Amino acid sequence: MTAREAYVVLNQIEGIGPVRVRALCEALGSPEAVLAASSAALAAVRGIGSKVAEGIVAQRDALDAAREESAAAKLGARLVTPVDAGYPEPLNNIYDPPLCLYVRGTLAPTDARALAIVGTRRASHYGIAQAERLAYQAAKAGFAIVSGLARGIDTAAHRAALQAGGRTLAVLGGALDKLYPPENRDLAEQIAAQGALLSEFPLGRAPDRTTFPYRNRIVSGLCKGVIVVEAGIDSGAMNTAEQAMEQGRSVMAVPGRVDLDGARGPHRLIKNGARLVEDLDDVLKEFEFLFPPAERARLVRQQDARQRLTLAPAEEAVVRALWTEPELDVDVLIRRTGLSSAQLMTLTMQLEMKRVVRRLPGRRLALMDEIRQWELAPADATS
Numbered sequence: 001m002t003a004r005e006a007y008v009v010l011n012q013i014e015g016i017g018p019v020r021v022r023a024l025c026e027a028l029g030s031p032e033a034v035l036a037a038s039s040a041a042l043a044a045v046r047g048i049g050s051k052v053a054e055g056i057v058a059q060r061d062a063l064d065a066a067r068e069e070s071a072a073a074k075l076g077a078r079l080v081t082p083v084d085a086g087y088p089e090p091l092n093n094i095y096d097p098p099l100c101l102y103v104r105g106t107l108a109p110t111d112a113r114a115l116a117i118v119g120t121r122r123a124s125h126y127g128i129a130q131a132e133r134l135a136y137q138a139a140k141a142g143f144a145i146v147s148g149l150a151r152g153i154d155t156a157a158h159r160a161a162l163q164a165g166g167r168t169l170a171v172l173g174g175a176l177d178k179l180y181p182p183e184n185r186d187l188a189e190q191i192a193a194q195g196a197l198l199s200e201f202p203l204g205r206a207p208d209r210t211t212f213p214y215r216n217r218i219v220s221g222l223c224k225g226v227i228v229v230e231a232g233i234d235s236g237a238m239n240t241a242e243q244a245m246e247q248g249r250s251v252m253a254v255p256g257r258v259d260l261d262g263a264r265g266p267h268r269l270i271k272n273g274a275r276l277v278e279d280l281d282d283v284l285k286e287f288e289f290l291f292p293p294a295e296r297a298r299l300v301r302q303q304d305a306r307q308r309l310t311l312a313p314a315e316e317a318v319v320r321a322l323w324t325e326p327e328l329d330v331d332v333l334i335r336r337t338g339l340s341s342a343q344l345m346t347l348t349m350q351l352e353m354k355r356v357v358r359r360l361p362g363r364r365l366a367l368m369d370e371i372r373q374w375e376l377a378p379a380d381a382t383s
Contacts, residue, residue, distance in 0.1 A: 006031035105196030119153025127230035139166025174207030225250030230262030
């Protein structure tokens with residue numbers, strides 16, 4: 001058995017994790033030696049004991065690395081262990097790096113410049129808008145956007161990174177074959193095509209209350225820093241921020257409305273020293289070692305250039321109709337603009353790609369919050 005195969009098997013054994021496996025490997029010499037050791041030899045390792053040792057011995061013979069790898073391949077995934085060249089380097093530097101990653105998609109060298117954007121599943125319109133705006137801007141600046149594929153802020157961050165043409169990585173709270181939430185299946189497919197889906201959980205492991213906190217250390221561990229957008233005090237996003245601090249990563253937060261519960265987490269982080277983030281420039285300042293002043297100024301100018309919209313007449317008609325309303329039903333927009341349903345559908349897709357409008361439940365549309373601060377240039381203007 002190779003070290004790689006041993007890591008795949010050890011990752012499937014219940015009752016042990018990266019910290020215990022590291023202790024066993026240090027005491028016995030290698031992951032292969034751990035799987036070949038007697039129960040007594042395993043029990044003698046500090047922090048293991050007889051119960052855990054017996055559990056290892058009872059499970060190991062029934063597990064097969066090749067079988068697990070074959071099953072992953074049927075899902076279009078591959079396994080990556082700490083001894084593989086493709087293992088993400090940032091994870092080697094955390095306290096408890098995963099023993100095995102199930103990867104569907106691609107991992108790229110540029111993913112070393114990664115930024116996590118996390119927050120509540122029950123996000124407000126404001127929170128969604130801020131997550132989308134920052135993820136889009138950061139992806140355009142060259143960051144890979146990392147999040148957890150959950151509803152709310154995570155979903156908004158992934159979608160915006162994809163719309164920006166950037167890379168995004170989703171760290172799952174369960175196995176690749178137990179995707180959650182189910183309504184994000186199409187989004188997961190897009191992420192796998194333009195980034196990667198990642199999980200450390202063996203196939204068949206459904207997500208539960210214990211798996212989500214455990215995966216948060218990977219979300220933060222992959223990144224240079226974490227931005228929290230709307231989160232309760234005891235939320236998973238705050239747990240990710242705590243993990244980031246322990247790992248020596250930067251922690252940033254977006255301020256919110258003081259009367260919203262989702263503002264309490266970011267505001268606490270800011271009070272405790274996290275960088276307050278309003279726009280891309282705040283993010284770039286946090287990483288001055290990555291973005292020298294001249295490069296930072298260039299990226300900010302590039303972002304500012306997008307503040308002048310150049311719209312075709314039909315697109316401008318949609319924006320004008322939405323300008324004084326928080327949101328409008330599609331049928332109302334059709335009446336106000338004189339466009340056909342097919343025309344409006346096409347224009348909506350175009351305006352979504354330009355980060356001008358967003359879809360809401362119930363066939364409703366709204367302008368992105370920051371658009372109201374922009375200047376509408378004439379249709380024949382240049383940006």
